[in-house]
């Protein structure tokens with residue numbers, strides 16, 4: 406199996422099953438024009454997030470790591486008109502691009518981007534007694550993944566879904582001795598998902614235009 410084949414299959418799947426419209430195209434174009442890194446989820450993963458949110462009947466979604474709002478649009482489009490999406494972003498420029506993209510997507514009424522380190526905003530959300538979220542998408546700085554999972558547990562309810570992105574890292578995740586903080590943070594997060602009495606979890610490997618990676622899914626059971 407070669408990267409060429411992964412890309413060919415994605416080139417078939419994405420336009421067929423996760424086709425872009427003008428809004429999604431414009432979101433990526435605007436992100437690119439503003440110099441944001443090309444690290445948004447692939448269209449097929451965006452569609453997966455959308456389907457998971459719909460399957461979940463999600464009314465409230467929390468996202469950690471907005472970038473230009475590409476995944477935010479896929480998630481936000483799964484919400485009912487009175488739904489709520491809170492997306493946390495440390496970088497003010499990323500947040501500004503995302504807000505414009507969400508505006509163009511007609512999602513400003515349901516989706517809000519909060520600027521600042523996610524750990525600070527998460528503490529504020531808990532202190533404010535924020536209603537639980539039905540789905541949490543963790544896609545920010547990977548060394549903090551264990552802390553994000555802990556906060557996600559405080560901000561969810563039984564039946565909520567927690568998704569953590571980029572858990573394979575080109576296969577490095579299997580290296581227990583890795584010196585990379587992103588690998589160690591993600592390994593700890595996966596171990597917490599496995600051990601936690603209130604979580605039932607799995608992880609899936611993926612290939613495609615974003616290389617060899619994957620995501621973990623955890624359901625809050627009680």
Ligand SMILES: C[S@@+](CC[C@H](N)C(=O)[O-])C[C@H]1O[C@@H](n2cnc3c(N)ncnc32)[C@H](O)[C@@H]1O
Pocket residue numbers: 444445446469470471472473474475476477493494495496499521522523524544545546
């Ligand atoms: C992988 S990108 C998010 C991609 C986005 N979810 C998508 O698929 O379209 C990660 C984002 O997390 C942000 N980030 C990094 N560290 C952060 C932190 N401590 N708190 C909040 N956001 C952070 C980065 O600025 C970046 O925009």
